[in-house]
Amino acid sequence: MSKLTDVPKRILIGRALRSDRLGETLLPKRIALPVFASDPLSSVAYAPGEVLLVLSIAGVSAYHFSPWIAVAVVVLMFTVVASYRQNVHAYPSGGGDYEVANTNLGPKSGLTVASALLVDYVLTVAVSISSGIENLGSAIPFVIENKVLCAIGVIVLLTLMNLRGVRESGALFAIPTYVFVVGVFAMIAWGAFRGLVLGDTMKAPTADFHIEAEQQGLAGFALVFLLLRAFSSGCAALTGVEAISNGVPAFRKPKSKNAGTTLAMMGLLAVTMFCGIIGLAMASNVRMAEHPATDLLENGVAVGADYVQNPVISQVAEAVFGDGSFMFVVLAAATALVLFLAANTAYNGFPLLGSILAQDRYLPRQLHTRGDRLAFSNGIVLLAGAAGLLVWFYGADSTRLIQLYIVGVFVSFTLSQTGMVRHWNRHLATERDQAARRRMYRSRAINTFGAFFTGLVLIVVLVTKFTHGAWVALLGMVIFYAIMSAIRKHYDRVAEEIAAPEGPSDDVVRPSRVHSVVLISKIHRPTLRALAYAKLMRSHTLEALSVNVDPAETKALREEWERRGIDVPLKVLDSPYREITRPVIEYVKNLRKESPRDAVSVIIPEYVVGHWYEQLLHNQSALRLKGRLLFTPGVMVTSVPYQLESSEVAKRRARKQQEWNAPGAVRRGPAEERPKEPTTPKG
Numbered sequence: 001m002s003k004l005t006d007v008p009k010r011i012l013i014g015r016a017l018r019s020d021r022l023g024e025t026l027l028p029k030r031i032a033l034p035v036f037a038s039d040p041l042s043s044v045a046y047a048p049g050e051v052l053l054v055l056s057i058a059g060v061s062a063y064h065f066s067p068w069i070a071v072a073v074v075v076l077m078f079t080v081v082a083s084y085r086q087n088v089h090a091y092p093s094g095g096g097d098y099e100v101a102n103t104n105l106g107p108k109s110g111l112t113v114a115s116a117l118l119v120d121y122v123l124t125v126a127v128s129i130s131s132g133i134e135n136l137g138s139a140i141p142f143v144i145e146n147k148v149l150c151a152i153g154v155i156v157l158l159t160l161m162n163l164r165g166v167r168e169s170g171a172l173f174a175i176p177t178y179v180f181v182v183g184v185f186a187m188i189a190w191g192a193f194r195g196l197v198l199g200d201t202m203k204a205p206t207a208d209f210h211i212e213a214e215q216q217g218l219a220g221f222a223l224v225f226l227l228l229r230a231f232s233s234g235c236a237a238l239t240g241v242e243a244i245s246n247g248v249p250a251f252r253k254p255k256s257k258n259a260g261t262t263l264a265m266m267g268l269l270a271v272t273m274f275c276g277i278i279g280l281a282m283a284s285n286v287r288m289a290e291h292p293a294t295d296l297l298e299n300g301v302a303v304g305a306d307y308v309q310n311p312v313i314s315q316v317a318e319a320v321f322g323d324g325s326f327m328f329v330v331l332a333a334a335t336a337l338v339l340f341l342a343a344n345t346a347y348n349g350f351p352l353l354g355s356i357l358a359q360d361r362y363l364p365r366q367l368h369t370r371g372d373r374l375a376f377s378n379g380i381v382l383l384a385g386a387a388g389l390l391v392w393f394y395g396a397d398s399t400r401l402i403q404l405y406i407v408g409v410f411v412s413f414t415l416s417q418t419g420m421v422r423h424w425n426r427h428l429a430t431e432r433d434q435a436a437r438r439r440m441y442r443s444r445a446i447n448t449f450g451a452f453f454t455g456l457v458l459i460v461v462l463v464t465k466f467t468h469g470a471w472v473a474l475l476g477m478v479i480f481y482a483i484m485s486a487i488r489k490h491y492d493r494v495a496e497e498i499a500a501p502e503g504p505s506d507d508v509v510r511p512s513r514v515h516s517v518v519l520i521s522k523i524h525r526p527t528l529r530a531l532a533y534a535k536l537m538r539s540h541t542l543e544a545l546s547v548n549v550d551p552a553e554t555k556a557l558r559e560e561w562e563r564r565g566i567d568v569p570l571k572v573l574d575s576p577y578r579e580i581t582r583p584v585i586e587y588v589k590n591l592r593k594e595s596p597r598d599a600v601s602v603i604i605p606e607y608v609v610g611h612w613y614e615q616l617l618h619n620q621s622a623l624r625l626k627g628r629l630l631f632t633p634g635v636m637v638t639s640v641p642y643q644l645e646s647s648e649v650a651k652r653r654a655r656k657q658q659e660w661n662a663p664g665a666v667r668r669g670p671a672e673e674r675p676k677e678p679t680t681p682k683g
Contacts, residue, residue, distance in 0.1 A: 126387045191320040414458050600635045
């Protein structure tokens with residue numbers, strides 16, 4: 001690509017990096033935390049609200065269950081974090097859940113995990129950006145009026161940032177993520193101080209509202225089902241935890257230790273923020289409803305369709321800091337921004353997993369290679385395209401999208417932890433060192449509990465969310481599984497077919513003869529060059545081949561052929577239906593039938609033009625012929641190019657652009673290397 005056409009690409013993603021600079025793109029823990037943990041950290045912006053929304057079905061009286069649901073989510077979070085710390089030490093190559101399941105449970109389990117993770121990563125981008133757009137839209141009407149367009153615009157922006165490289169995108173995302181974390185902790189600390197020390201009464205803007213319960217007096221199985229549904233909604237706080245185990249190769253050395261430390265930091269921060277927001281929501285009497293227009297009552301009257309229900313974190317911040325205060329504005333802005341950046345977890349996890357799957361021949365091999373900035377560019381673009389389609393199809397509606405969420409992640413959690421149990425069992429069978437065995441027993445116990453707990457949660461999620469949209473996520477997993485299985489079968493079939501045999505075969509036996517055929521339409525310079533090249537090949541048989549489409553032109557061709565005395569036999573094929581491709585293909589196939597051990601070399605003269613629109617005017621018959629001849633065994637196709645004047649002009653223009661340097665691109669050499677001024681000898 002010339003420098004002129006390369007300029008837009010360089011402006012968007014930066015200059016290309018050498019492969020030996022890969023180490024410079026590795027992340028320290030302070031950058032890896034916002035890069036890989038922005039999803040679970042930002043989920044505290046909507047996970048507490050999801051719990052209260054479900055509980056509101058039974059009215060305000062059900063809110064007193066929310067602390068117990070928070071405790072269950074905390075236990076689950078610590079279990080998953082402890083389990084994944086075993087993963088990053090045992091499998092530091094970046095395969096994460098896929099590698100664990102594939103190695104210990106078999107390829108089918110590995111592919112199931114991979115399908116679940118790919119679906120979850122796509123949904124992470126769609127849900128996070130749609131939620132961020134809705135938060136931003138409450139302040140800027142234009143955004144909510146054009147939320148699909150704005151959401152896709154944010155996806156494009158995030159894609160460009162990630163194409164610039166993981167280190168640069170991490171540095172860009174670190175500041176808002178840390179501002180969000182510090183803001184939430186400041187809110188929790190100041191709220192606790194006001195409530196416990198100063199004894200202030202904090203009231204959320206919805207504190208005086210009444211909730212019209214959709215289901216009165218729930219008890220028994222119905223209440224248990226409601227609590228389980230609320231718990232499954234709160235489990236949205238765990239999405240993205242697995243991204244660190246999939247991104248271990250992006251950490252600086254020691255990779256496993258740094259990844260494990262980052263995982264623990266992420267879990268501690270997420271749990272503290274989640275519990276703090278739930279506690280402050282209870283203290284400030286936040287009211288939420290699944291259908292606020294009809295179920296929220298103010299002074300006994302429904303608030304109506306014009307009412308905008310703000311997220312729990314926004315209501316708590318208003319109660320703690322005061323509406324319009326500096327900290328309230330800062331936290332609101334950081335919350336909206338970090339929801340956009342939460343998608344970055346998927347932008348780092350999806351391409352890495354895609355690269356590993358491509359290496360294992362489950363995805364196209366193009367996903368395995370790094371781009372100009374040493375990021376897996378093809379995987380980034382594929383993720384952006386899939387998320388963009390999902391956002392467009394669901395109208396960037398986070399309420400609809402979030403119902404598809406967390407199914408895939410708990411499938412991968414469960415199979416991964418089950419695989420780790422099998423991993424420790426295998427190593428315990430051969431390990432004799434008692435200290436090492438004690439460590440393995442402890443790790444196996446952690447992973448066993450993790451597998452049991454996450455499996456239980458998976459059942460709860462499937463039962464409570466299936467009819468609300470979880471079936472779409474399962475369908476996506478099945479589609480991914482089928483596509484990847486088909487790709488693997490194709491690659492395996494091709495590898496088996498092209499494998500070099502150990503003994504003699506037809507591929508290494510020289511053809512008995514080579515029959516060369518030069519395709520011509522009329523006598524001109526490209527034809528003469530192709531004939532000269534064909535003579536150089538020293539074929540056993542050489543002939544020129546033309547197709548009779550216009551009898552007058554064919555007659556003129558024969559006459560000129562004889563007049564010039566060209567010493568190559570000219571064969572003309574009749575074509576009563578004015579076709580060119582089919583008569584040539586049939587003739588070549590007949591040659592192969594008559595002499596199966598002969599090779600047929602078809603030589604096609606082609607024009608080389610300098611403009612793309614000129615290509616549309618030339619070589620169309622040649623392209624069709626080459627496309628058909630590729631499917632004919634024993635036939636070799638050779639193009640003999642003839643450069644037209646426009647191609648020479650294009651070549652000179654490209655050379656001139658390569659020699660051009662932008663102002664300031666070439667620096668002067670050191671002073672001592674410059675030629676000195678000649679001095680005049682003193683008289």
